[in-house]
Amino acid sequence: MTHERQPPFNDAAEREWALQEQAARADRLGLSPHGDAKLQSYRVVARALRQPLDEELPADFAAEVAAQVHRTADAQLELWLSVALLGLLGAMLLGVVVTYSQLWLAFARTLTMASGLSNPWLLALLAGLALPASLGKLSPRKSG
Structure with missing residues (x-):
């Protein structure tokens, strides 16, 4: 129910x-x-x-409103097309990751074994430091 x-x-x-x-x-x-x-x-x-408004509407008020609606409709189309393009790019990125992931994993294994970074905790520490830095979270903030 x-x-x-x-x-x-x-x-x-x-x-x-x-x-x-x-x-x-x-x-x-x-x-x-x-x-x-x-x-x-x-x-x-x-x-x-x-109370009635003190001012009269401009003579071209209807034309201005129609133009604003037209601009809004164009903006909606652009927004929809931007979302569609972003979705297409996301699907393409997923395809690239799926296609080349084995190659990247093999390269990462070779790199870690060659440089002595085979300890998984050390790799986790490096990833934990690299990810926020790449996102700009560790950059100094300006005050004021």
């Missing part, structure tokens, strides 16, 4: 919402101001939201 999870009931948010609605209704009906300071501040906000 499956149940959809309900968001937890938040009593404070419910009281806040009711207070905002009460202030908007009182201001809309023109009732005399009374109540706590929070209710009065919400009445001020409700009154301000009902």
Whole structure:
């Protein structure tokens, strides 16, 4: 039996919402101001939201919005193509690793035996030092 999870009931948010609605209704009906300071501040906000804008929209507002939507659509296409390219490059990298892994392992074994690095704990230490350094984690941080 499956149940959809309900968001937890938040009593404070419910009281806040009711207070905002009460202030908007009182201001809309023109009732005399009374109540706590929070209710009065919400009445001020409700009154301000009902006022018309001081400025008119520009004459080319619709054209500007359409151009912005067009730019956004182009950006979405570029984002999708970038993700597809990144996936393709990841698949190619996986193919290279699978193809040449035996050769790399043989080279690594030869290198470690030739230089006396056959102790696995020494190799783990070197890997532990090399990986953060290659990621820039050991570089000195500038303060300020």
